[in-house]
Amino acid sequence: MEIALASNNIVKTYGTGPKAVHALRGVSLTVAPGEIFGLLGKNGAGKTTFIKCVLGIVFLNGGEGTVLGYPFGSTQAKERLGYLPENHRYPLYLTGEQVLDYFGKLSGVREPLLGHRIEETLKIVGMTEWRKTKVRKYSKGMMQRLGLAQALINDPQLIMLDEPTDGVDPVGRREIREVLLHLKNEGKTIFLNSHLLSEVERISDRVAIMDHGTIVKEGSIDDLTRTENVYEIRIANLTPDLLVKMGNSVIHADGSVLEIRSGTPEDLNQTMDIIRAAGGIIESMAPKKSSLEDVFVDLIKTSEVTHE
Amino acid sequence: MKFLAIIEATIREGIARKTILGMFIVSTVTIVVAILLFQMNVVQHGLLSPVSAHTHVQTAQNGVTNNASSLALAGMTVLDMVWMGISSTLLFICVFLGVFVTAGFITSIMEKGSIDLLLSKPVSRWVYIAGRYTGAVLIIFAEVAYLIIGLWLVAGFSLGAWSPDFLMSILIITLAFAGVYSLVTLFGVLTRSSWFAIIIGLALYIIGSIVIPLGQFLDKLLNGEPSGGMLTTVSTGLRYLVPSQEMGRAIASVILRHPINAGPLFITLGLCVGYVALSCLAFSRKEF
Numbered sequence: 119m120e121i122a123l124a125s126n127n128i129v130k131t132y133g134t135g136p137k138a139v140h141a142l143r144g145v146s147l148t149v150a151p152g153e154i155f156g157l158l159g160k161n162g163a164g165k166t167t168f169i170k171c172v173l174g175i176v177f178l179n180g181g182e183g184t185v186l187g188y189p190f191g192s193t194q195a196k197e198r199l200g201y202l203p204e205n206h207r208y209p210l211y212l213t214g215e216q217v218l219d220y221f222g223k224l225s226g227v228r229e230p231l232l233g234h235r236i237e238e239t240l241k242i243v244g245m246t247e248w249r250k251t252k253v254r255k256y257s258k259g260m261m262q263r264l265g266l267a268q269a270l271i272n273d274p275q276l277i278m279l280d281e282p283t284d285g286v287d288p289v290g291r292r293e294i295r296e297v298l299l300h301l302k303n304e305g306k307t308i309f310l311n312s313h314l315l316s317e318v319e320r321i322s323d324r325v326a327i328m329d330h331g332t333i334v335k336e337g338s339i340d341d342l343t344r345t346e347n348v349y350e351i352r353i354a355n356l357t358p359d360l361l362v363k364m365g366n367s368v369i370h371a372d373g374s375v376l377e378i379r380s381g382t383p384e385d386l387n388q389t390m391d392i393i394r395a396a397g398g399i400i401e402s403m404a405p406k407k408s409s410l411e412d413v414f415v416d417l418i419k420t421s422e423v424t425h426e
Numbered sequence: 427m428k429f430l431a432i433i434e435a436t437i438r439e440g441i442a443r444k445t446i447l448g449m450f451i452v453s454t455v456t457i458v459v460a461i462l463l464f465q466m467n468v469v470q471h472g473l474l475s476p477v478s479a480h481t482h483v484q485t486a487q488n489g490v491t492n493n494a495s496s497l498a499l500a501g502m503t504v505l506d507m508v509w510m511g512i513s514s515t516l517l518f519i520c521v522f523l524g525v526f527v528t529a530g531f532i533t534s535i536m537e538k539g540s541i542d543l544l545l546s547k548p549v550s551r552w553v554y555i556a557g558r559y560t561g562a563v564l565i566i567f568a569e570v571a572y573l574i575i576g577l578w579l580v581a582g583f584s585l586g587a588w589s590p591d592f593l594m595s596i597l598i599i600t601l602a603f604a605g606v607y608s609l610v611t612l613f614g615v616l617t618r619s620s621w622f623a624i625i626i627g628l629a630l631y632i633i634g635s636i637v638i639p640l641g642q643f644l645d646k647l648l649n650g651e652p653s654g655g656m657l658t659t660v661s662t663g664l665r666y667l668v669p670s671q672e673m674g675r676a677i678a679s680v681i682l683r684h685p686i687n688a689g690p691l692f693i694t695l696g697l698c699v700g701y702v703a704l705s706c707l708a709f710s711r712k713e714f
Contacts, residue, residue, distance in 0.1 A: 132713075175545045176713045196548035203546070207539030209435070211442035223431035224547040268543075 120187050122276050122307040123149040123172065129180030130167050130331075141167040143331040144181065149324075151275075154298065154308040156322035158315060158414060164331040165311045166204060169278055173201060186275055197226060200269035204280040204311075206261075210254035214245055214264050217253060218271055225272035232271075239267035243297060259290035266297060277301065280311040295321055319343075319410040327414055329421040335413070342413050348406040349386065351376045354399040363396050364389060377406060428549050429557050436531050436561025445527040446565060453573035460577050464584035475504055505587055506681055512577065513595040513677040517602055520570055522628065524603045525610050528562035529624045532614035532705075541714045552706035559611050559702050566607075567600040574599075594680045598673055598691070605669030605694040606631045608701035615705045615712070634668035637661060665690075669697055 130142040141164045149155040159165045170176045172183065174191020188195035208217045215236060222232045240246045243263040248256070256264065262282060269277055279298075283291040298308055298321055312318050318325060319339060326336040335342060348369065353360070356374050367389055370377040380386040393400060440446045463469050535544060535554055544554060574596050582588045610627035617623060641661025649655065665672070672690035679686045 170542070170714075173542075173546045175542055193548045193550070196546060199546065201543070201546035203539070203542040205539050206543055207537065208543075209439065209442070211438070216438075220431060220435055221543070221547065224428055224544070224549050226428065226548055228427065 120151070121148050121184070122151045122153075123147075123155075123183070123185050123309060125168075125172075125181065125183035125190075127181035128168065128171055128178060128183060130164075130171055130176060131179050141331050142171065145328070145331070145333055146181075147326050147333055147336055149276075149307060149309055151307050152302070152305050153323040154302050154310060154321050156310045156312060156318035156325040157328060158312065158318055158325055158410075159328035160418065161313060163328045165313075165328055166280055167331075168328070169201070169203075169280055169309075169311060172278065173199070197272065198275045200272065200274035200277040202262075202265045202269040202277075202279045202282055204284065206265050208253050208261075208264070208268075211252065213250050213252055214240070214256070214267075215249040217264060218267055221268045222271040227272050235271050235273065239270045242270065242300070243267045244293065258285045259287060262286050262290065262294065266294065270301075274306070276307045276309065278309045278311070281313070282310070283312070283314060283317055291317065315409075315411045315414055325410070327417050329418055330425050332421075334417050334421050339410065340407075343407040343410055345406045345408055347379055347381055349378055349380060349403060350406045351378060351389075351393070351403045352401040353393060354401050356398065357396075360393065360396045360398050363392055374401075429553055429560075432549075432554060432557025433561040433564065436558050437565060439531060439534065440528075440561075440565045443527070443530070446569070449523070449527070449569040450572065453569060453576065456573060457576035457580060460580045461584070464580055470585055472504055476502065502682060503587070505581065505585065506589065509589060509592045509595075510678050510681045513574075513592070513599065513681060514674050516570065516573065516595070517599050517674055517677060520566060520599050521603050521606050521631065524562075524566045524569075525606055525624055525627060528565065528607065529610050529614060529620040529627075531558050531562050532611050533618055533620045533623070536615075536618050536714065545714065551710040555611065555615065555706045555709045556702060559607065559705070562607060563600065563604045566603045567596070570599050570603075571596045589681070591680050591683060595677045598676050598680065601691060601694050601698075602669065602673040604698045605673075608698045608705070609669065612701045612705045612708070615708045630668045631670070634664055634670035638664050638670050638672070665693055666696075669694055 125148075126146050128142050128145040130140075132139040132141055145164070145168055147157075157165050157168065167176065171178055172185055172190050173196065178190065183190040185192075185195040186198045188198075212220065218236045218239065219232065222235060227235055236249075237246075240249055243266050245260065245263050245267060248260060253261070253264070262285075266279075266282065269279070282298075283294050286294065295317070298310075302308060302321075310318060310322060322339060324336070324338050325342065326333045327342075328334065352375050354374065356371070356376065361368060361371060361376075364376075364378070367378045367380060367385070368376055369379055378389055380389055390400065390403070437446075532555070535541060535558060545551070574593065578589070578592050606627055609630055610623045612623075613626045614620060614623035638661045641657040641664075645655060645657040645661075648657075664670070670690070673694065676686055676690055678684075
C-alpha cells in the first residue's frame with residue numbers, strides 16, 4: 119500500500135536577508151495509510167507551515183514531498199484530501215448546508231452525490247438539525263464540527279486537521295475525538311496538528327515532535343513514552359524490610375508501588391524472586407511509561423538548549 | 427462547475443452585503459420617477475419634439491463642449507438627447523458606484539481563515555479571480571440592464587417611442603465598468619486592500635479620462651492639428667494602458683445612430699483581459 123504522506127527534507131523560509139524566518143529546516147516524515155498521525159509542537163514551531171506546504175498554500179524552498187502518491191500542492195492530491203484549517207472562517211450569511219454545498223462543489227463533488235455527502239457529513243458531526251441555520255448563529259464548537267464536515271465532504275482518503283479542538287469545550291472535544299476514531303475505523307488517514315498533548319496522546323498511533331522547524335522525535339506513542347529498563351511493580355504487602363532486601367534496584371517507592379531499574383530480563387526475574395522470597399505478593403508489573411507531556415517538555419528543553 | 431460555484435458565491439455575497447438590493451432600490455426609484463414624469467403631457471410633447479439645429483448640446487465625451495450642428499442631429503428628438511444624457515450619467519455612476527460596491531469581492535477571498543480553506547481545494551488559483559471578477563461584472567450588468575430596460579419600457583409605453591439603440595448602452599456601460607474593475611482587481615490582489623485598489627483604480631481611470639483628451643486637445647491647439655508629437659503619443663499610449671471615458675463617445679454614437687468607433691470598445695476589452703490575466707498570475711504566485 120502506498121504511503122499516505124511523505125516529505126523529504128522540506129525547507130521553507132519566509133522573507134530574505136537578516137529578517138528571514140526559517141519556518142522549516144529540512145522536515146522529513148512519513149505517514150502510513152489508516153493511521154492517526156499527530157504533529158506536535160509549540161506555537162510557531164512550524165506545524166501550520168508544514169501543512170501549508172503539503173497543500174501548496176505556500177511554496178517550498180527546498181525538498182520534496184508526496185501526498186497519496188501525488189506531489190505536494192497538486193490538484194490530484196487535493197482531490198483526495200480534506201483540510202480543516204486553524205481559525206477557519208465561513209461566510210456568515212450562509213447556512214451550514216450552503217457552506218457544505220459550496221465547498222463540496224469546489225472539491226469537485228457533483229450532484230446527486232453532493233446531496234448525499236452533505237446529509238452524511240452533517241450526520242457524522244451531529245449537525246443535521248442545524249443545517250438550515252445561518253453560520254453566524256453557530257457556537258465555536260458548532261463551527262469546528264461544520265469545519266470537520268467540510269473537510270469530509272469529498273470523502274477524502276487523508277484528512278488534515280489543524281488544531282481541531284482549539285477553543286472547544288470538553289464535551290465538544292470528546293465528540294470530535296469520537297468522530298476521528300470513527301473515521302480511522304473507516305480506514306481514513308488522519309494528520310493531526312496540535313499543541314494539546316493529551317488530545318493527541320489519546321488518539322494518535324504515531325507522533326512527531328517539531329521544534330524550530332525540525333522534527334526532534336518521531337515514533338509511536340508507546341515508543342516515545344516508554345522509559346528504558348524501568349518497571350512499575352505493585353506489591354500488596356510492601357514492607358520497609360522488603361525494600362532493604364531489594365537494594366539499589368529501587369528508584370522510587372510510593373505506597374504500594376515500586377519503580378525499579380532492571381537492565382536485563384534476568385535482572386528483572388531476579389528482583390521478582392527476591393520479592394517472592396520475602397513474602398511479597400505481586401499484584402501487577404509493567405514497563406514504566408512517561409506521559410507524552412513529559413517527553414515533549416524534555417525534548418523541547420533539549421532543543422532550546424541546542425538552538426541557543 | 428467550480429467556476430460557476432465561485433460566481434454563485436460572489437452573487438450570494440452581493441446579496442448578503444445588500445449591494446444588489448441597494449442598487450435595485452435606486453434603480454426602481456429612478457424608474458418610478460420616470461413613469462411619473464412621462465405621464466405629463468408637457469414632458470411627452472417636449473421629449474418627442476425634434477432637436478433644433480442650433481441647439482448646443484453638452485455631450486459627455488471628453489468633457490469638451492461640442493456644437494450640436496457638428497453632430498448631424500437631423501431627425502433626432504429631444505428624447506434621443508435625454509437617452510444620451512441618461513446613459514452618460516449612468517456610465518459615470520455605474521463605474522464609480524460599481525467599483526465601490528464590488529471591490530470587496532476580490533479582497534474578501536484573501537482574508538485570513540478563508541484563503542487557506544479555498545486554496546486547499548482542487549481548484550486552480552486563477553479560477554477564483556476569474557470567477558469573482560465575472561460574478562461582479564454580472565451583478566453590475568444585471569443592475570444596469572434592469573434600470574435601462576425599465577426606462578426604455580416606460581418611455582416606450584408612455585410615448586410610443588421605441589429606441590432600441592438605447593439598449594446597446596447596457597453593454598457599453600458594463601464594458602466600461604469591467605475595464606475599471608479589472609484594474610481594481612489587479613491592485614486588490616497585489617495589496618489585499620479594497621480601499622487601496624479602489625483609490626488607485628479610479629485615480630487611473632480619472633487620469634486616463636482627463637489626460638487622453640487633454641493631450642489631444644492641447645496638441646491640436648498648439649499645432650493647429652494632431653501632429654503626432656509628444657502630447658499625442660503620450661495620450662495615445664495611455665489609451666492602451668488605462669480605461670478611459672472614451673466609452674461615453676461610443677454611447678453617444680449608438681444613440682445618435684452614428685457609426686460607432688469600435689476602437690475604444692476593443693481597447694477596453696483588451697484591458698479587461700490583460701489586467702485580469704495579470705491578476706490571475708499575481709494570485710497564482712502569491713503565498714498566504
